[in-house]
Amino acid sequence: MNVTDIDDKIIAKANQMKRMYKDIAQTFEKEFFMDLKDLGISKPNIVLRVTENMDLVIDFIKHLESKGQAYKAKDNSVYFIVNKDNYGKLQNIGDWEDQEKKSDIKRNQMDFALWKSSKEGEPYWHSPWGTGRPGWHIECSALASYALGANVDIHAGGIDLRFPHHENEEAQSCAFHETSQWVNYWLHIGHLHLKDSEKMSKSLRNTISVQEMLKDTKAEVFRLACAMTHYRSYMEYSKELIETAQNVYKVYKSLIDSCDDYRKGYLKANINNDVLLKILCESYNNVHKALCDDFDTPSVISTLNQLVSVTNSMLHTTSSSDHHQNGLSSVTAVSNFVSSTLSLFGVYYNDTASSSSEDFIKVMNVLNNFRQEVRLIGIQNKDKDVLKICDNVREKLKDSGITVKDYGKLSSWSSTFLNAAVTRATFSEKLMVLLRDGRTLIGYLRSVDQFANLVLHKTIERIHVGKEYGDIPRGVFIVRGENVVLLGEIDVERENELPLMEVSVDDILDAQRKEQETKQEKQRLLSKALKERGLHLISDLTHDDMF
Secondary structure (H helix, E strand, O other): OOEOOOOOOHHHHHHOOOOHHHHHHHHHHHHHHHHHHHHOOOOOOEEEEHOHHHHHHHHHHHHHHOOOOOOEEOOOEEEEEOOOOOOOOOOOOOOOOHHHOOOOOOOOOEEEEEEEEEOOOOEEEEEOOOOOOEEEEHHHHHHHHHHHHOOOOEEEEEEEHHHHHHHHHHHHHHHHOOOOOOOEEEEEOOOOOOOOOEEEEHHHHHOOOOOHHHOOOOOOHHHHHOOOOOOOEEEEOOEEEHHHHHHHHHHHHHHHHHHHHHHHOOOOOOOOOHHHHHHHHHHHHHHHHHHHHOOOHHHHHHOOOOOHHHHHHHHOOOOOOHHHHHHHHHHHHHHHHHHHHHHHHOOOOOOOHHHHOOOOOOOHHHHHHHHHHHHHHHHHHHHHHHHHHHHHHHHHHOOOOOOEEEEEEEEEEEOOHHHHHHHHOOOOOOOEEEEEOOOOOEEEEEEEEEOOOEEEEEEEEEEEEEEEEEEEEEEEEEEEEEEEEEEEEEEOOOHHHHHOOOOOOEEEEEHHHHHHHHHHHHHHHHHHHHOOOOOOOOOOHHHHOOO
C-alpha cells in the first residue's frame, strides 16, 4: 500500500490548522489503520510512504526524462509528455486537436506534473531540477513499480480516480517500463452515499466515521451490506440497508446453528440427501461463476440465500424417525460451504465460540465451588443425604461430558468437549500447506468444505533459502483442494526448535532472487554444454514431482 503523506490537500490542511504536514499525515494514517483493524481488514503486507522513499520518485522521473518522456518547463517543474499514442485507455479523450493546445508553461495542456517546483510555505526536497516536491500521480507509479515491478495484476481505487489519476499512472508507468500495459485489471469502486445525498466526503461534511458506525453495527454486518452491492456501484448507506444486512446475518447464523444441532442429534428432520447435495453443487458452481464474473458478490449472496432457504425448509420439517444420520453428509457440507463462502468476505460465525467457552468456564467454576461447599457441609455434619445429592450432581454432569473429581475437601472439573470448542474458537489447528506451485503457507484452519477447499486465517507465506527463512503476511487465504500437495499440522510447542534463522522479508526475497539467478546460470551453462555436444536440455525433467 502506498501512503500519500504529502500532497496539495495535506499541505492546505496543515496551513489551515497551523501544524506540520507530517503531523496531519500521521494522524490520518493512524486513524485509517485503526479503522482497518476494527473492520477486520488485514494490514497490507507492504506499506510505503512517499516522504520515506523520495529517492525512488526522483529516480523514476529522471528515467522518464532520459527516455524523452518528460521535460523541465520554465517554471522549473517537470511534466510528462502526453500524446494520443500513450494516453486514453481508461477515458475517452475526445478530439485530440482540442486537447493538444499549448499552454503558457506546458508544451501541451494535457501534460501533467511529475515534479512541482517549490513554493513559499510548502515543504520541499532537493532534486536535479531544483527544490520541490513530487506530483500526486508519480508517487503511486514509483512506489508501486518498486514493490510490484513492471506488471501489476490488480489495481483498485475509487471510481473518481479513474481519470485523471489512474490514466496518468498507466501512461507514465508504461513509458517507464517500456510496455504497452502496466495494469492488467482496474477495479474502480463505487462511492458510499448517505441516503438521498451525494457521496460521503469530508469536504462535504456529510460523513459518518467508522467508529460511529461500529457503535451500532457489527463489522461483519457492514461487510455483508457491502457484499450485497456490486463493488462498481455506489452504495447507499441507510438504516434500512443495515437492517437488511443484519437480518441476512441472523438467517445465516441460524442455519449454521441448526446444522450443528442436526449433527448432534438434537434436531430431527427429513433430509433428502440427494436433493440437497445436488442443490449444493449447483450453488457451488453459481458462486464460482459469479466471483469469476467481475466479483459479482450480490449474485453470491442471492445464491446463498436460496441454498439457506431450501436447507432450512428441510431442517424444520420435523421427523419422528431416528434415522437422521441419512442427511449428515449433505447438512455438514452445506454448513461448511456457507461458512467458507462467507469467510471470503470476512464474515465469520465461529468467533462466538471463544466467548461462549469463557462463559461456560465461569458457570462451571461457580457450580463446582457451590457443590464443593455443600459437600464440605455434608462431610462436617456427616449428612449422607447431602453427600448423595452431591454424588448425583457429579454423575449427571458426567453424562454431559463433564468429569468432576473429589480430593478430600476439594473438587475439580474437566470437560471432554470444551477443549475441542476452544480449539476451534482460537484456531489452534496450525497447518502447513505445500502448494503445487511450490509455495509454503502456514496458517490456522478456519474451515474446510466438501471439495477439500481450505480457508486459513492469520496466514503467512514462508520462504526458505538455505537455513534462513522469512514470513510474508497473507491474512485470510483460500486454498483450492486440487492445489494442495502436502498438508500437515504444526506442533506449536516445538515450532521454535527448528535450526533456522528468521530474517526480514526484504532480505529473504533478495536471497531468493539471488538463488534463482544462480539456478538460472547453472541451467544456462548446462544447456550450453549439452548443445555443444549436439544434445538439448528438456526443462520439464528438471522439475520436482510437486510441479
